[in-house]
Amino acid sequence: xxxxxxxxxxxxxxxxxxxxxxxxxxxxxxxxxxxxxxxxxxxxxxxxxxxxxxxxxxxxxxxxxxxxxxxxxxxxxxxxxxxxxxxxxxxxxxxxxxxxxxxxxxxxxxxxxxxxxxxxxxxxxxxxxxxxxxxxxxxxxxxxxxxxxxxxxxxxxxxxxxxxxxxxxxxxxxxxxxxxxxxxxxxxxxxxxxxxxxxxxxxxxxxxxxxxxxxxxxxxxxxxxxxxxxxxxxxxxxxxxxxxxxxxxxxxxxxxxxxxxxxxxxxxxxxxxxxxxxxxxxxxxxxxxxxxxxxxxxxxxxxxxxxxxxxxxxxxxxxxxxxxxxxxxxxxxxxxxxxxxxxxxxxxxxxxxxxxxxxxxxxxxxxxxxxxxxxxxx
Numbered sequence: 001x002x003x004x005x006x007x008x009x010x011x012x013x014x015x016x017x018x019x020x021x022x023x024x025x026x027x028x029x030x031x032x033x034x035x036x037x038x039x040x041x042x043x044x045x046x047x048x049x050x051x052x053x054x055x056x057x058x059x060x061x062x063x064x065x066x067x068x069x070x071x072x073x074x075x076x077x078x079x080x081x082x083x084x085x086x087x088x089x090x091x092x093x094x095x096x097x098x099x100x101x102x103x104x105x106x107x108x109x110x111x112x113x114x115x116x117x118x119x120x121x122x123x124x125x126x127x128x129x130x131x132x133x134x135x136x137x138x139x140x141x142x143x144x145x146x147x148x149x150x151x152x153x154x155x156x157x158x159x160x161x162x163x164x165x166x167x168x169x170x171x172x173x174x175x176x177x178x179x180x181x182x183x184x185x186x187x188x189x190x191x192x193x194x195x196x197x198x199x200x201x202x203x204x205x206x207x208x209x210x211x212x213x214x215x216x217x218x219x220x221x222x223x224x225x226x227x228x229x230x231x232x233x234x235x236x237x238x239x240x241x242x243x244x245x246x247x248x249x250x251x252x253x254x255x256x257x258x259x260x261x262x263x264x265x266x267x268x269x270x271x272x273x274x275x276x277x278x279x280x281x282x283x284x285x286x287x288x289x290x291x292x293x294x295x296x297x298x299x300x301x302x303x304x305x306x307x308x309x310x311x312x313x314x315x316x317x318x319x320x321x322x323x324x325x326x327x328x329x330x331x332x333x334x335x336x337x338x339x340x341x342x343x344x345x346x347x348x349x350x351x352x353x354x355x356x357x358x359x360x361x362x363x364x365x366x367x368x369x370x371x372x373x374x375x376x377x378x
């Protein structure tokens with residue numbers, strides 16, 4: 001069988017859901033001897049977790065397009081200096097792009113793995129197949145005019161049926177390129193890791209595992225918890241926030257001014273967040289928009305109930321329209337507080353929801369999903 005050379009393109013590899021899913025895909029692809037894998041990033045990989053991973057898997061070739069940060073992304077604010085830097089950056093990128101892409105001339109399939117981040121680079125590629133992976137919601141897809149980039153790709157992978165249905169209604173003449181592939185989850189590995197240790201948190205707690213950025217709307221989560229905690233009579237229950245991001249300091253400062261401040265715990269990013277999920281009253285997702293929130297699937301895998309914003313796209317599909325978890329209106333802290341109150345006080349059938357959630361996990365089985373990916377790239 002002919003060897004297939006595949007390059008995954010991702011601007012950066014930070015600690016987050018997109019990157020963790022990619023690692024799962026790579027783990028499975030490496031077991032197939034007829035597939036060679038490369039990773040192309042904009043900048044050098046810095047996260048120690050991923051550096052360790054690629055060190056253990058030297059068969060994966062790494063390419064960095066624009067390793068010079070000064071000429072890559074951090075531009076001065078003063079407009080004249082910015083104009084000069086823009087010109088220098090364009091020259092730098094054109095030279096680097098030509099040099100690196102020549103090294104990748106033998107690639108059979110390029111996978112632009114995160115929301116058309118490599119469209120400028122890949123539109124120049126003529127002798128290979130190109131696939132784009134859409135991790136955003138349909139609202140972001142429309143807002144950022146991603147539809148204009150479809151012409152550069154042979155296939156587009158969406159993460160949910162909801163996304164494809166919404167897309168088809170908006171762009172009925174563009175539907176032939178789309179295919180739905182869920183994110184793969186290694187259920188047994190997650191369950192094993194969840195049992196490796198106990199969380200360093202005493203008593204009951206709600207948990208969120210999230211990148212602390214604006215789109216995750218952690219402020220609504222913190223506000224909703226504060227309303228719940230006061231309405232419930234200030235019980236001995238905490239909110240544990242697992243993750244890191246550029247809004248961490250802002251969220252911590254905001255939490256300090258609430259009456260429940262002593263109950264809100266920021267534990268930072270963790271290599272094994274599943275021990276926090278497993279022991280929680282519920283896992284909470286407060287995002288304004290998603291592609292397919294992996295954290296909801298991971299929480300279901302460890303047998304913990306999910307409370308999620310009913311944002312586009314993914315939560316409703318994962319939680320079976322509210323039968324396998326609790327949905328609240330995005331950005332509505334009072335609705336979230338009500339949901340937390342009902343879960344904490346067993347006003348909803350938690351056991352039934354958890355059973356429905358775990359029974360539906362086969363949809364995300366890693367072997368099945370990676371089999372679909374291999375069929376696509378073949």
